Amino acid sequence: MADRLELSRDHQDYLKSRHRLPQPRNALSEALRTYAPAAMAVSDGLVGDLAKLCRASRVAAHVDVWSVPLSDAAQAAYCKEPSLIVTILTGGDDCEIVATLPPDTVAPLRDAALPAGIAVTEIGRVVMGEGIARFVDQSGEMLTFANPSFSHL
Numbered sequence: 780m781a782d783r784l785e786l787s788r789d790h791q792d793y794l795k796s797r798h799r800l801p802q803p804r805n806a807l808s809e810a811l812r813t814y815a816p817a818a819m820a821v822s823d824g825l826v827g828d829l830a831k832l833c834r835a836s837r838v839a840a841h842v843d844v845w846s847v848p849l850s851d852a853a854q855a856a857y858c859k860e861p862s863l864i865v866t867i868l869t870g871g872d873d874c875e876i877v878a879t880l881p882p883d884t885v886a887p888l889r890d891a892a893l894p895a896g897i898a899v900t901e902i903g904r905v906v907m908g909e910g911i912a913r914f915v916d917q918s919g920e921m922l923t924f925a926n927p928s929f930s931h932l
Contacts, residue, residue: 784859799852801874803816810891811878818878824869827928829877829912836879839908841920844916845869846902869924879905 786794803820811818817836821828824926825847833840844864849857855864889899914922 781932783814783886784818784856786852786855789903790855793839793850794856797874798872801872804876804895804897807876807892807894807897810888811876814884814888814891815878816904818876821872821873821875821877823928824875824913825873825875826869826924830910830927832879833877833908834910838879839906839911840879840903841906842903844914844922846867846900848898848900848902864916865922865924868922869930883899886889892901 780821783842817832819828819832824841827844829840847868853867857867878888885899885901892899914924
C-alpha cells in the first residue's frame with residue numbers, strides 16, 4: 780500500500796519500524812496513576828480500545844477526529860487517501876495510551892510527560908452516556924466503523 784500511496788522511503792521506514800518495534804509509553808505510567816481515573820494502552824485501534832474503556836468506566840466519549848495526533852507518515856498517507864482515516868483509527872499496534880482526565884489534571888499530566896518526551900494531546904471529552912465512543916469529523920458528521928478494532932481471530 781505504501782508504494783501505491785507513493786509515500787517517501789522515510790515515511791515507509793517509519794511506519795514499518797513502528798509496527799516491528801513498538802515503543803510503549805511505559806515512562807508515563809506513574810503520572811497516569813496519579814492523574815488519570817482511567818487509562819489503557821491502545822493496541823487494537825483507538826476506536827475499539829476507547830469503546831472498551833468507556834464500557835468499563837460506564838461513560839461515553841466524544842472524540843474530535845481532527846484532534847487525534849498523527850505521525851508525519853500517517854498524515855502523508857491520509858492526505859493521499861482520506862479514507863485511510865478508518866484504518867488509522869481502527870488498526871492495531873499503536874502502542875499509545877488513551878486516558879480520561881478531569882480538566883484540572885491535564886496540565887499536570889502534560890508537565891509530568893515532558894521529561895519522557897511524550898506528548899499529551901486532548902482529543903475529545905467524556906460525556907453523559909454509557910459505553911459509547913463517538914468519533915466526529917470536521918464537518919460534524921459522526922463516523923461509523925464496520926470493524927472498530929483489530930481482531931486477533
